[in-house]
Amino acid sequence: MKNSKKTILITLIPAALTLLFITQVLFPAIQNYNDLRNKFIETKNTYKETQIRVEQLQNNKKILTEIAELNNQVTDFDIQIPSEFEDEYFLVDLGKFSINTATKIIALDSKKEKPFEITNPNDDQNKTSQKTKHRRKKQEEQPVYPLTIYEKPFEIKTLGHYNKIINFVSCLENYQRKFIINGVSAEISKNDEANPNPKIELKIEGSTFKAVENLPEPEPEKTE
């Protein structure tokens, strides 16, 4: 019995040291490895997910094709509706039309610019004719478009023989800039009433347009 105790005592010290090593060094090292492994797997999964997202984002071919097709339809939009009214050029062009059609511009009155209401032509407009209230509500709910269109009404009075006046109107209709004629009214020039082929005074009401890009509102700064 005494010998057995001695044997146990002899082996107890290295066994205790081994146990201490296992519990204090080996197990934490294994735990640490497992934690790292889990972290690695987690990061790898995140990497894969990000990689898939990046691949999806890199696939812009479809949207680029769509944009190219759409751009083909509006190649002359910036000419038709520039970012500024550029009245000086408009006046020069009117002068050219006047010279080319042998007419004379006797008055030009420009009015204050105003925003042009953008409505989708595909929408059923008849429904809106029900009540003014409904229309007002709809105006309030108008979406914020990335572009705002402004219109500048003009009243142009020209003088010339009837066929020349028609040519002048035709020039305005085919003008590279968008000029929408809202109405015309013609009368014989008072100074030319006795003439068998009198000159006509034509008043043209129309508008030019400009397109202004709406810049995105800056994000509010975060206050701590």
Add this chain to the structure above:
Amino acid sequence: MAKKGSSLDTRNQILAYILIIGVFIVFTAGIGGWFLVKQMTSNLDKKLVKLNENLNTLNQQETQLSLFRKNLKKEKEITELKIMIQSQLNNTFFPWSGVLQEIATKIPKDIIVLKIEKEGNIRRSGKTDSSLKLKISGIIPANKKQEPLMAISLFIFNLNDNQNSLLSNAKISKLDFNDKTKTYEFEIETSIRQKS
């Protein structure tokens, strides 16, 4: 059978050896395992660092691509809007030169048109307003060989004659005889045909 000077008997000595060797084996295996785990941890750590670097690069790429995609979507939205605006403005276009030309070709010889006025506005919603009308005022001398009322009637007839013409539904709205000037003063109202 214990040897002289030895504190343990042979049986216990063997047992002690076995136990010590067993503990030694476990200890050695533990050391070996620890080294192995340490080595694996070190390798995994290096891999993780590399993976994190790649992930950061990928995240930056994703941010840039997201911004690019956002810009593309905005560009697409603007282009679609431009098409919509263009279509809306094109729908409000009315060929006034054509209308004036039509009046010129359909007017009988002796009639003098004094005024052409439009009544109503073109709607900006896309279609031409059905209430858009033209009022044509003019005179015709009463002493001409041609019957003046016939000439006015012919003018109205000409305006209504062609189904494809821009003007339709022409009717006389006023007719006065001016005794001083010996002329008939008339007013014709005509509708402007809606675009199909």
